[in-house]
Amino acid sequence: MAAENLCNGTVNGRMRTSEGKTPFLIGVAGGTASGKSTVCKRIMEKLGQVDVDQTERQVVCISQDSFYRELTPENKLKAAKGQYNFDHPDAFNEDLILQTLQDILAGKKCQIPVYDYRTNSRTDQYITIYPADVVLVEGILVFYFPEVRDLFHMKLFVDTDSDTRLARRVIRDINERGRDLEQVLKQYMNFVKPNFEEFCLPTKKFADVIIPRGADNTVAIDLIVQRIRDFLFNRARGVINPHTLSSAQSSSASAAVSATSAASSHRPAHRTGSGDKQRTCLH
């Protein structure tokens, strides 16, 4: 099938080239442990991108967590006890997120810091993000900063019940992030829950597509994957660029990608609105 060939890096035998082209930028927000990374992983899997070499990927995923600010020694001690607020917008380096996404949109190769949750800090390593056709950016507050939010061509919000999220977070943080139960629960009650309600949940209104139940919602994921395939298929033929992909132009997964005119600026037409226009809620 042509779309699958596209995701393997060729179209009718021709090699793709993403350098210098504006990628289709997709933001994936949602509360902690809602399944943002898992949804992105499913999308990558369905597009056959997981086993593709980093340098060759057409679809790549980055995490907002790479952009946490460096902590002072005093705050590092707090973080080790679950007493640092990683869920407030100030914990992130907004300027670095913005600059990185602007570079990605300019089709440039970027270096992204590698974050280590066990030490609550960046490592001294960087991962190289090569120019790609589609870039997924996941994180609790990717829609919080207006300038960052306005860069996305499509905005997804993973909407998972908060009990489920807490249960998953406890297991994940103990098994994968080196925490103990008391620390996880204290951090959750003191910082994670109140900041989710104050800063993350209100950004749901900016989403174009809300995905209830996260990765369990295969219907929603299939629709999003189809939209990405359509984009790749049409781009390879020079039919569209991401600026024509505003969801304001279509409420179906595939209709918008056939648009050939309309928005020519970096920002899709509805970007600064209330987010209520054409939002598709996939149950």
Ligand SMILES: Nc1ncnc2c1ncn2[C@@H]1O[C@H](COP(=O)(O)OP(=O)(O)O)[C@@H](O)[C@H]1O
């Ligand atoms: N649909 C699901 N069913 C069961 N476990 C899930 C599901 N989605 C995610 N998880 C698990 O929940 C935890 C958090 O998921 P993750 O995708 O990392 O969330 P987020 O990126 O939003 O923090 C992980 O351990 C993951 O394996």
Ligand SMILES: O=c1ccn([C@@H]2O[C@H](COP(=O)(O)O)[C@@H](O)[C@H]2O)c(=O)[nH]1
């Ligand atoms: O050093 C850190 C950095 C972040 N956190 C917590 O992680 C989540 C965000 O990651 P998700 O994968 O979306 O859950 C956020 O709620 C922070 O509280 C941390 O504990 N330590």
